[in-house]
Amino acid sequence: MNKYYSKQSLWSLFLICAFPLHLWTLLLAFRDISWVAERTNFWDAIGVVSYGMIFAFFESIIFFLFALLSGMLVPVGWGKDKRLAIMSVLTLILALWAMFPQLYALLSWNIPDWLIRSLVESAHPLRNIYAIALAFTIPSVVLPILMIYRSEKILRNILDGIDRLSLLTSLYLFFDLIALIVLIIRNV
Amino acid sequence: MKIDINRRDFLKLAGMLPLGLLAPKLHKSFVSQSDKKNVIVVVFDAFSAYNISLYGYARETTPNMARLAERATVYHNHYANSNYTTSGTASLLTGTLPWTHRALMPNSTVSDAYVDRNIFTVFKDHYRIAYSHNEWVNTFFDQFKEHIDEWIPREQLTLFSSDRLLQKAFPNDRDITSVSWVRNIKIQQEGYAYSLFLSRLISSLEEKYTAEYRLQFPRGLPTARADGGFLLEHAVDWAVDRINSTPGPVFGYFHFLPPHDPYRTQREFLGHFRNDGYQSIDKPLDVFAKDQNDDASVLRQYYDEFILYVDREFGRMFDLLENTGQLDNTVIVLTSDHGEMFERGVAGHVTDSLYEPLIRIPLLIFEPGGTNRRDIYESTSAVDLLPTLAHLSGYQEPQWNEGTLLPPYQQPYSSSNRNIYAVRSYNAESTEPLSQASITIVKGRYKLHYYFGYSELEGKDLVKLFDVEADPEEMNDLSQLEKDITSEMLDELKTKLQEVNKPYGG
Numbered sequence: 278m279n280k281y282y283s284k285q286s287l288w289s290l291f292l293i294c295a296f297p298l299h300l301w302t303l304l305l306a307f308r309d310i311s312w313v314a315e316r317t318n319f320w321d322a323i324g325v326v327s328y329g330m331i332f333a334f335f336e337s338i339i340f341f342l343f344a345l346l347s348g349m350l351v352p353v354g355w356g357k358d359k360r361l362a363i364m365s366v367l368t369l370i371l372a373l374w375a376m377f378p379q380l381y382a383l384l385s386w387n388i389p390d391w392l393i394r395s396l397v398e399s400a401h402p403l404r405n406i407y408a409i410a411l412a413f414t415i416p417s418v419v420l421p422i423l424m425i426y427r428s429e430k431i432l433r434n435i436l437d438g439i440d441r442l443s444l445l446t447s448l449y450l451f452f453d454l455i456a457l458i459v460l461i462i463r464n465v
Numbered sequence: 466m467k468i469d470i471n472r473r474d475f476l477k478l479a480g481m482l483p484l485g486l487l488a489p490k491l492h493k494s495f496v497s498q499s500d501k502k503n504v505i506v507v508v509f510d511a512f513s514a515y516n517i518s519l520y521g522y523a524r525e526t527t528p529n530m531a532r533l534a535e536r537a538t539v540y541h542n543h544y545a546n547s548n549y550t551t552s553g554t555a556s557l558l559t560g561t562l563p564w565t566h567r568a569l570m571p572n573s574t575v576s577d578a579y580v581d582r583n584i585f586t587v588f589k590d591h592y593r594i595a596y597s598h599n600e601w602v603n604t605f606f607d608q609f610k611e612h613i614d615e616w617i618p619r620e621q622l623t624l625f626s627s628d629r630l631l632q633k634a635f636p637n638d639r640d641i642t643s644v645s646w647v648r649n650i651k652i653q654q655e656g657y658a659y660s661l662f663l664s665r666l667i668s669s670l671e672e673k674y675t676a677e678y679r680l681q682f683p684r685g686l687p688t689a690r691a692d693g694g695f696l697l698e699h700a701v702d703w704a705v706d707r708i709n710s711t712p713g714p715v716f717g718y719f720h721f722l723p724p725h726d727p728y729r730t731q732r733e734f735l736g737h738f739r740n741d742g743y744q745s746i747d748k749p750l751d752v753f754a755k756d757q758n759d760d761a762s763v764l765r766q767y768y769d770e771f772i773l774y775v776d777r778e779f780g781r782m783f784d785l786l787e788n789t790g791q792l793d794n795t796v797i798v799l800t801s802d803h804g805e806m807f808e809r810g811v812a813g814h815v816t817d818s819l820y821e822p823l824i825r826i827p828l829l830i831f832e833p834g835g836t837n838r839r840d841i842y843e844s845t846s847a848v849d850l851l852p853t854l855a856h857l858s859g860y861q862e863p864q865w866n867e868g869t870l871l872p873p874y875q876q877p878y879s880s881s882n883r884n885i886y887a888v889r890s891y892n893a894e895s896t897e898p899l900s901q902a903s904i905t906i907v908k909g910r911y912k913l914h915y916y917f918g919y920s921e922l923e924g925k926d927l928v929k930l931f932d933v934e935a936d937p938e939e940m941n942d943l944s945q946l947e948k949d950i951t952s953e954m955l956d957e958l959k960t961k962l963q964e965v966n967k968p969y970g971g
Binding site for chain 1: 572635637642648649657660
């Protein structure tokens with residue numbers, strides 16, 4: 278493991294994995310608070326948020342393990358910093374792609390009529406849908422890797438960004454701790 | 466003191482041990498030889514009498530209940546004691562009003578005094594079985610478990626439910642654990658969930674498991690949301706099987722979720738009332754309405770179609786029990802914990818209002834060997850059920866209950882001589898006086914609404930009076946025309962309120 282990650286980069290990678298999952302949970306949970314409080318009470322609403330945070334923590338661990346193992350596919354010669362930067366960026370991109378369909382439902386987006394019409398009228402609609410999806414996803418993965426690989430400046434900027442995000446995520450982990458205390462109180 | 470027990474004595478004593486353990490069950494078995502009847506209470510959650518054709522609703526929602534009613538006592542003006550599950554069910558189970566049992570907040574428990582004073586303690590010589598799809602009702606079962614012989618976990622009668630492990634891990638917080646699990650994982654309901662990745666994985670596993678049932682339920686499987694869905698058929702078959710296979714006498718309390726939302730009927734009833742020309746009465750927007758609900762007529766249609774499913778399953782349950790000869794020795798009760806409303810800008814029952822559709826519920830009592838129909842038009846209350854069932858089963862009516870024997874078991878009976886209350890105080894602490902509440906009092910033909918402490922009322926009280934006999938739709942507020950009646954009923958209500966608040970410093 279030492280040849281792939283330093284202890285510091287492991288911690289940073291975990292925090293980067295935890296960041297989008299906690300952010301998303303917090304956004305949706307606080308969106309739900311008034312609804313839950315109306316149907317039950319404020320303490321129960323806090324309970325719902327707390328369970329959400331703890332769930333996000335466990336999901337972060339799973340996501341981190343996935344990122345950790347995937348990172349071993351990055352050649353050893355590229356170095357630990359590049360590996361951390363690449364895996365962090367890919368982690369965030371993957372989270373963005375996971376948010377996208379949920380945002381679609383959340384914000385009631387609609388696929389433009391012209392796109393649906395042209396897909397329906399095309400000879401192979403399913404094949405075209407896959408082609409469109411790949412046209413977006415492949416560059417979103419390949420381009421960041423290329424940029425990090427080629428540009429030392431971009432690499433430094435990303436590592437700076439990771440440091441800042443790590444600080445923010447530490448705050449989220451503090452929320453997890455509070456959530457754990459809430460859960461203990463609720464279940465004693 | 467020295468006790469000498471040799472090996473032979475020890476073996477004799479050990480041989481008696483199983484007998485000792487079996488003693489309570491044997492006692493109930495001996496009782497079964499006596500004349501105690503089975504008593505089966507079937508509660509359908511959020512079942513409004515307003516939407517039941519048996520009670521005059523324009524859509525024919527209950528053909529089976531109408532068929533069976535020819536052998537029942539049918540109560541036409543029966544009132545729940547609240548407009549939502551926790552308070553309404555606690556009143557059913559304890560025979561006391563919400564301000565007495567104090568289960569006021571959602572998913573709260575009754576006060577300690579009623580842990581040993583409830584319907585299960587009354588039926589002490591019966592084998593007591595309890596089941597509920599609704600987790601808030603299970604909160605009460607948990608409190609009363611010492612007096613329930615067989616409390617069936619909710620998950621036993623649901624399809625694949627990924628929250629089972631959590632239910633076990635967090636037994637003291639089951640409801641909120643479930644709600645949270647739904648918000649984290651159930652992406653298919655809203656299209657989004659707190660979890661970005663695992664929600665997809667777990668939801669698709671659940672969908673795969675329940676796929677074979679989905680064809681039968683195009684609007685989705687009936688669900689209490691936390692579970693992966695359930696079929697009322699399964700619950701009915703299970704209940705009948707338990708009644709048939711238990712030596713008896715059995716007291717069964719089955720609290721089934723339909724027609725509570727989400728209104729997901731079976732394919733057979735889908736679209737049954739679509740474009741049927743039904744026109745609901747146009748009523749003014751209620752002060753507690755969040756906004757004008759444009760979907761109310763669609764939701765009403767879905768609800769009515771869900772009632773068809775409930776009606777069919779109740780009819781099937783009744784027929785199954787009849788075919789096995791159980792009806793010769795069984796009292797069956799059909800009722801609900803509260804109603805549902807689709808008017809005045811309210812759709813559902815999450816409202817502080819207490820209009821008729823929200824609190825008028827069905828009550829049918831089928832006695833063994835009943836062949837005649839009896840219609841009771843006097844107003845009656847959900848708290849009356851406990852003393853009446855005790856009376857029908859040869860138990861003494863408990864002193865602590867606040868109900869009265871239902872007619873025709875009590876003669877003469879007049880609702881003009883009593884006050885029938887419904888109370889909602891959703892944010893009230895159980896140990897504090899009610900400072901924000903909705904209360905109705907029905908006396909004879911009049912119904913008084915009293916609302917106080919709400920921000921919507923800007924610190925003022927709201928009082929309305931309706932003649933529910935002449936104006937069952939509650940369209941004409943008589944509080945300004947019938948000032949004497951209004952003032953008399955309001956005084957009575959306020960005196961009662963003072964009395965119930967007193968122990969809590971009010």
